[in-house]
Structures are given as C-alpha cells and as structure tokens.
Amino acid sequence: MSNKLLDRILYKYLIRRLGYYLGNLPGIIYILLLFYAPIAILFVISLTPPHKYIVIWEFTPINYFKVFTEATYYRILLNTFMIVSVATILLIIVAYPIAYYLARIAPNIGDRLLLFTIIPVEVNYLIRIYAWRVILGENGFLNSLLISMGLIHKPLTIFFYSWFAVVIVIIHEYLPYVVVPFYLNLRGIPNEIYEAAMDLGASKLQILRTITLPLSKPGLLSVVFIVFIPTLGEFAIPSLVGGQTGLMIGNLIDRYLSQFNLAIGATLSFFLLLFSIIISLIMIRLFGYEALYAR
Amino acid sequence: MRIEISGKIIKYILAIYTGLTIGFFIYFPISILYIYSVNNTPYFIPEWRGFTLQWFLKIFERGDLLNSIWNSLIIAVFVTAISMALGIPPSFYLVRTKGRIRDAYFLYLMIPFIIPWIIIGVADFILFWFIGVNKSLLTAALSHIVYSIPLIVVILTPRIYSLDPSLEEASMDLGADELTTFRKVTFPLIFPSIASAAIITFAWSFDNFVISYFTLGNELTWPVWVFSVIGKVPRIMPIINATSVIIITVSSIAIYILAKKGLTELF
Numbered sequence: 001m002s003n004k005l006l007d008r009i010l011y012k013y014l015i016r017r018l019g020y021y022l023g024n025l026p027g028i029i030y031i032l033l034l035f036y037a038p039i040a041i042l043f044v045i046s047l048t049p050p051h052k053y054i055v056i057w058e059f060t061p062i063n064y065f066k067v068f069t070e071a072t073y074y075r076i077l078l079n080t081f082m083i084v085s086v087a088t089i090l091l092i093i094v095a096y097p098i099a100y101y102l103a104r105i106a107p108n109i110g111d112r113l114l115l116f117t118i119i120p121v122e123v124n125y126l127i128r129i130y131a132w133r134v135i136l137g138e139n140g141f142l143n144s145l146l147i148s149m150g151l152i153h154k155p156l157t158i159f160f161y162s163w164f165a166v167v168i169v170i171i172h173e174y175l176p177y178v179v180v181p182f183y184l185n186l187r188g189i190p191n192e193i194y195e196a197a198m199d200l201g202a203s204k205l206q207i208l209r210t211i212t213l214p215l216s217k218p219g220l221l222s223v224v225f226i227v228f229i230p231t232l233g234e235f236a237i238p239s240l241v242g243g244q245t246g247l248m249i250g251n252l253i254d255r256y257l258s259q260f261n262l263a264i265g266a267t268l269s270f271f272l273l274l275f276s277i278i279i280s281l282i283m284i285r286l287f288g289y290e291a292l293y294a295r
Numbered sequence: 296m297r298i299e300i301s302g303k304i305i306k307y308i309l310a311i312y313t314g315l316t317i318g319f320f321i322y323f324p325i326s327i328l329y330i331y332s333v334n335n336t337p338y339f340i341p342e343w344r345g346f347t348l349q350w351f352l353k354i355f356e357r358g359d360l361l362n363s364i365w366n367s368l369i370i371a372v373f374v375t376a377i378s379m380a381l382g383i384p385p386s387f388y389l390v391r392t393k394g395r396i397r398d399a400y401f402l403y404l405m406i407p408f409i410i411p412w413i414i415i416g417v418a419d420f421i422l423f424w425f426i427g428v429n430k431s432l433l434t435a436a437l438s439h440i441v442y443s444i445p446l447i448v449v450i451l452t453p454r455i456y457s458l459d460p461s462l463e464e465a466s467m468d469l470g471a472d473e474l475t476t477f478r479k480v481t482f483p484l485i486f487p488s489i490a491s492a493a494i495i496t497f498a499w500s501f502d503n504f505v506i507s508y509f510t511l512g513n514e515l516t517w518p519v520w521v522f523s524v525i526g527k528v529p530r531i532m533p534i535i536n537a538t539s540v541i542i543i544t545v546s547s548i549a550i551y552i553l554a555k556k557g558l559t560e561l562f
Contacts (some may be wrong), residue, residue, distance in 0.1 A: 012473075015473065016473065019473070020384070020388055023384030023387075023388070024384050024385050024388055026380075026381055027381040027382065027384065027385050027404070027444055028400075028403070030440065030441075030444065031403065031404065031407060031441060032383055034422070034437060034438065034440070034441050035406075035407045035415065035418065037422065037442045038418035038419055038421060038422035038425075039414075039418050041418075041421055041422060041425050042417065042418050045421060056488075067393035094316060094320075097312055097313070098312070098313045098316060098317065100309065101309040101310060101312070102313070105306050105309060105310070106310070113317075115551070115554055117317055117321050119546075119547045119550050119551060120321060120322070120325050120543060120547060121321065122498050122502070122546065122547075122550065123498055123501065123502045123543060123546050124502065124539045124543055125502050125504060125518060126504060126518050126521045126522055126525070127328060127521060127535060127536065127539040128324055128325065128328070130517055130525060130532070130535075130536075131325070131328050132324055133339070134324075134327050134331070134339040134341075135323065135324060135327065137339075138343065139340060139341070141327075141341050144341045158545075171320055172320045172321065172324060175316075175317075175320050175321060176321070195446075204302070206442045218496050220552055221545075225409055229410065230411055230412070231408060231409060231411075231453045232411050233410075233411020233412060233413035233414060233505070234411075235413055235508070236504050236505065236522065241527065250411075250413050250505075253413060253417060254508075257417065257420065257509065262421060262424075265417060266417070266421065266468055269413070269414050269417040269418070271413060272413070272414060273410055273414050276409065276410040276411060276414075277406065277409075277410065280409045280410075284451055287512065292535060
C-alpha cells in the first residue's frame with residue numbers, strides 16, 4: 001500500500017519535472033540559437049580586421065582600440081551617452097510631478113488618465129517622430145509661434161536637426177512609461193505614514209524630503225531600465241530629427257552595416273552590449289530584480 | 296489657514312502642470328497628425344488649407360503601403376503565437392522554483408530584454424549572413440521572438456506570483472490532475488494577464504522598427520516601409536499620415552475597450 005503511494009508520488013514528481021523540462025527547453029534553445037550564438041559570432045567578427053564586403057578571418061583587437069582612439073567614433077559614443085543622460089534626467093524631472101499629482105492628489109482619475117497617455121504612444125512610433133519635424137522644423141509650429149509673438153524675427157534652426165530635437169522626441173516617446181513606475185510607487189505609500197508625520201508636526205517640505213522622495217527610489221531605478229539602456233541603441237529618432245549634432249551610436253552601426261563593414265559594426269554593437277549589461281548588473285546587484293519589473 | 300491656501304495653490308499648479316505637459320509632449324504631436332490627415336495640402340506647413348478626405352482615399356491606391364501593413368500584421372500574429380508558447384512555461388517555472396539555477400535562468404532570459412533592441416537586430420543580421428539564409432519576413436519574425444519571450448515573462452511572472460496557491464492545492468486535493476488543474480483553475484485565473492501579454496506583444500511586434508530594419512528582406516513591414524519613403528517619395532507623407540491616424544484610432548479604441556472590460560492591464 002505504502003509502496004503504491006510512494007510510486008504515485010514519485011510518478012507525479014517525475015511528471016512535473018519532465019513537464020518543466022519539456023516546457024522550458026524550447027525557449028532555452030530558441031534564445032541560445034537566435035541570441036547567444038549570434039552574439040558569439042558577433043564577438044568573433046568584431047575581432048577581425050575592418051574590411052568592406054568580406055570578413056578576413058584573422059584576429060586582432062584593433063577595432064576596439066580604433067573605437068576608443070579615433071575621434072569619429074568616440075565623439076559619437078560620448079554624444080550618445082550625453083543625449084541619453086540628459087533625456088533620462090529631464091524625463092525624471094518632468095514625470096515625477098505628474099506621477100505625484102496622479103497618485104496622491106487626484107488618485108480617482110490617475111488610472112484612467114495614465115491609460116489615456118499610454119494608449120496613443122503604443123503604436124506608430126515613426127510617424128510620431130515625423131510629427132515633431134512639423135513642430136520643431138525651420139518653418140514649423142514653434143518658430144511660427146515665436147515669430148508671431150515677436151520674440152524672434154528669423155526662424156531659429158537650433159530646434160531641429162539637433163540633439164535638442166532628439167531629447168524632445170525621447171521625452172515624448174517615454175514620458176508615460178516613466179510616469180508609471182513613479183505612480184505605482186507613490187500610490188503604494190499608505191496614507192497612515194503621512195498622517196503620522198503630520199501629527200508629529202512635520203512640515204510639507206520635511207514630508208517630501210524624508211518620506212515621499214526616499215520611497216520613490218525603486219521607481220528611479222526602473223527608469224534606468226525603461227529609458228536609459230533602451231535609448232542608448234536608438235536609431236530612428238536621431239536619423240529623422242538628429243542632424244549632425246544628434247548623431248548616436250545606432251547611426252554609426254547602421255552606417256557600417258550598410259557599407260557591409262561588419263567588423264566595425266560588430267565592435268560597436270558588442271561594446272554597446274557590454275556597456276548595457278554592466279549597467280544592468282550593477283543595478284541588479286545593488287537593488288535586486290524588482291527594478292526590472294516596473295516596466 | 297495659510298498652510299491650507301498654499302496647499303491648494305500647489306494642487307492647482309500641479310494640475311495645470313500635468314495637463315500642460317501631457318498636452319504638449321503627448322497630445323500636441325498626435326493632434327497634428329489628425330489635423331494634417333484632413334488638411335488640403337501635401338506639405339506639412341502651419342497653415343489650414345481646407346478640409347479634405349483625399350488622403351484617406353489615396354491609401355487604397357498605394358499597393359506597397361497596404362502590403363506593408365499586411366506584412367506587419369502577419370509578423371505580429373506569428374510572433375505573438377510562438378512567443379506565448381515559448382514564454383508561458385518559463386513564467387511558471389521562474390515563479391515556482393527557487394535557487395541558483397532559477398536565478399541564472401532568469402538572467403539568461405532577461406539579457407535579451409534589458410539590452411537595446413539594435414543589438415538583437417545586428418546580431419541576427421550577422422547570424423543570417425553567417426549561415427547564408429536569405430532575409431525575409433520570417434527572419435524578422437524569428438528575431439522579434441528573441442525579445443518577446445522575455446517580454447511575456449516580465450508581464451506574466453508578477454501576476455502568477457500573486458496567484459493564491461491554495462486554489463490549486465484545493466483542486467489537486469479534490470482529485471484533479473495537474474493538467475486539469477491548469478485547464479480549469481490556473482488558466483482562467485491568469486487569463487487577463489495572458490491576454491494583456493498577448494496584446495502588448497502584438498502591438499510591440501507590429502510597431503517594432505529597429506529589429507525589423509536589420510533583419511527584413513525585400514518585403515517590408517509598416518514601420519520600415521515608412522522609414523524607407525520618408526523624405527524620399529514626394530507627396531506620400533499625407534497618405535502615410537492618414538493611414539497612421541486610422542491605426543492610432545483603431546488600436547486606441549480596441550485597447551481602451553479591452554482595458555475597460557478588464558481583459559488587459561497596461562500597467
């Protein structure tokens with residue numbers, strides 16, 4: 001009798017194990033074949049000497065030196081880092097008050113309003129970038145407005161085909177996704193904490209500094225995963241509105257791949273991969289996996 | 296009294312700020328798309344030239360445009376189906392096991408998710424060149440799935456985690472086997488999460504530009520086709536614009552209805 005029970009338990013256990021393996025194996029193999037294996041090939045090619053149209057199977061780290069010593073490359077790498085940093089910091093500054101308003105002052109409309117801001121940015125990414133050309137362009141809305149107000153006489157060209165335009169479009173693209181983690185954070189703070197603080201005579205500023213801001217830290221971390229890392233590889237926005245000052249690493253990769261200079265393209269991609277992984281691992285090590293989830 | 300007033304002022308300032316910021320950054324560019332879709336000029340100049348529906352009618356004269364939308368839809372359906380099949384089992388596994396192997400597995404799945412999309416595009420571009428496969432809609436779809444498997448895992452795991460395990464235990468105690476329990480208890484409970492994962496994956500794949508750009512062949516998807524004609528084909532922008540107005544309207548209404556019915560949670 002007990003033997004039979006044991007058999008059944010063992011059988012169930014085995015079935016469950018087997019089920020897990022059968023269920024998980026295809027995904028593991030898929031990611032291996034279409035992600036990790038290509039990354040390995042990419043790394044090997046990044047070690048070959050730069051050449052158009054063909055890959056010469058000799059190995060040298062020359063490309064990595066090139067990327068860090070030749071101005072054409074490292075200027076654009078620095079530019080990318082600058083644009084993405086500025087956009088991320090501005091996004092946090094712009095989004096936080098919105099999240100605060102929706103979560104703590106008008107919580108009854110918060111969910112709906114957020115839904116209405118997320119829905120329109122879900123699709124048609126490219127045409128929305130184009131719309132900003134109409135706003136920021138030389139004969140665009142912003143210049144017409146400034147001229148009609150008498151603030152300027154000739155259209156300004158700094159708005160468009162510049163890193164400024166890239167930053168603005170990144171803010172447009174990511175604003176709702178940055179509001180969401182802060183919103184969920186702030187909404188999760190129990191009212192009792194605020195009541196206790198006010199009972200104890202804390203001023204509004206003290207409450208903000210000692211309660212609200214520290215408790216929003218997890219939201220801040222997820223912003224790194226939501227905006228900073230993905231936009232490092234941005235390519236459509238700088239090609240459509242970036243001009244010369246808004247060039248990013250994505251444009252560089254595209255340029256070398258379309259010339260079929262695989263070695264340089266692979267080097268830049270591998271560098272971008274390493275950089276992203278290192279930043280992510282630091283964030284995960286410091287603050288745990290939760291930062292990933294607010295996405 | 297003074298504190299009361301200043302508190303109210305801050306509330307109003309924040310309300311106005313929220314309205315203006317969302318208005319400027321989100322709705323201003325989108326309303327421009329709507330206005331130009333009925334403005335009687337092929338140029339995007341800040342001037343009203345009268346109402347017209349010609350741009351909407353001209354959509355049907357552009358076979359390449361309609362074809363690109365059809366391609367995007369096919370890819371999105373394919374990607375959603377395959378990545379659901381590959382992404383749901385790991386979601387359960389990751390919630391229900393602990394330990395180092397689980398953590399390593401999680402990282403293994405998450406690395407394609409946290410890095411910029413362009414790397415997936417370039418890596419698969421090189422892969423298809425290396426093994427000598429001609430790029431096509433299929434290669435683009437296969438590359439999309441690399442990202443959408445972890446996307447589904449990230450959407451599903453917190454929701455599976457919040458499932459009450461006693462419901463499944465009760466079902467097992469009453470004699471149901473694992474499969475029946477999954478079919479009759481677990482699946483209905485997480486159906487809304489699965490539906491939102493499917494919708495988000497579909498929308499993401501339909502709209503993805505970077506990965507498709509590097510892994511497509513001659514047949515283009517909607518975003519890549521738009522990119523290929525922007526600034527190159529004269530008088531095409533208003534037609535693209537009219538098309539995108541239709542897409543934004545239809546998808547917004549669909550997502551709103553689904554969200555209202557509790558079938559999807561966007562956040």
